[in-house]
Amino acid sequence: MTSQMMVDLVPVGEDVLEDLLALAVAEAQPGEVMPPAPGEPAGEARTTWTELREAAFREYHRRCRLSVTAPVPEVTWAVMAGGRIVGAARLALVDGDPDAREVGLWLGETYRGHGIAGEVAYWAVAAAQTMEARRLVARTVASPAARRSLERIGFEVVEHDDGLLGSITLP
Numbered sequence: 001m002t003s004q005m006m007v008d009l010v011p012v013g014e015d016v017l018e019d020l021l022a023l024a025v026a027e028a029q030p031g032e033v034m035p036p037a038p039g040e041p042a043g044e045a046r047t048t049w050t051e052l053r054e055a056a057f058r059e060y061h062r063r064c065r066l067s068v069t070a071p072v073p074e075v076t077w078a079v080m081a082g083g084r085i086v087g088a089a090r091l092a093l094v095d096g097d098p099d100a101r102e103v104g105l106w107l108g109e110t111y112r113g114h115g116i117a118g119e120v121a122y123w124a125v126a127a128a129q130t131m132e133a134r135r136l137v138a139r140t141v142a143s144p145a146a147r148r149s150l151e152r153i154g155f156e157v158v159e160h161d162d163g164l165l166g167s168i169t170l171p
């Protein structure tokens, strides 16, 4: 796989959702791919999959579907590369900060380290601009890969609440 490969973002309909969940269970940890399941404390390291977490993963993506009748504060897409589902990206409104949009991304382990994050960043900047945002922010656990990836894209990264906070001013 090369960094020149075409990356596409597709809606998470029911078929895509099952493929995305299969990838997440096989090649990622719950804590990397979704918010805490109902009843789970926010600070807990979530490293193993359970039925509760799989159900919460489905519900999370269902409530993040774009709707023409009801606005949603967060939208998710599956990321495709080389014709395969390789991970998921999200864009969300930021509470109390109307000029900002929050971006998130996870990839299956097989697909990490190939520059896909940079390709997704082009899309995230363009999408946030169409939503009249002035800044893009990213919050993540403090991992060297996440820091490196954010800095390479051009985010300014600071440590924040046991994790990393990246921000970039949009042109």
Ligand SMILES: CC(C)(COP(=O)(O)OP(=O)(O)OC[C@H]1O[C@@H](n2cnc3c(N)ncnc32)[C@H](O)[C@@H]1OP(=O)(O)O)[C@@H](O)C(=O)NCCC(=O)NCCS
Pocket: 032, 104, 105, 106, 107, 108, 109, 111, 112, 113, 114, 115, 116, 117, 118, 138, 139, 140, 141, 143, 144, 145, 146, 148, 149, 150, 152
């Ligand atoms: C963070 C993440 C989205 C980066 O995406 P990516 O497309 O792999 O990013 P890049 O290809 O630019 O690589 C970034 C860094 O990942 C690290 N990396 C390289 N190969 C890797 C692999 N096989 N597995 C994990 N990390 C790897 C390297 O530190 C690399 O920097 P380097 O090339 O200068 O050494 C991806 O690693 C991921 O999904 N991680 C788990 C979820 C997560 O932490 N999300 C937060 C995103 S802000």
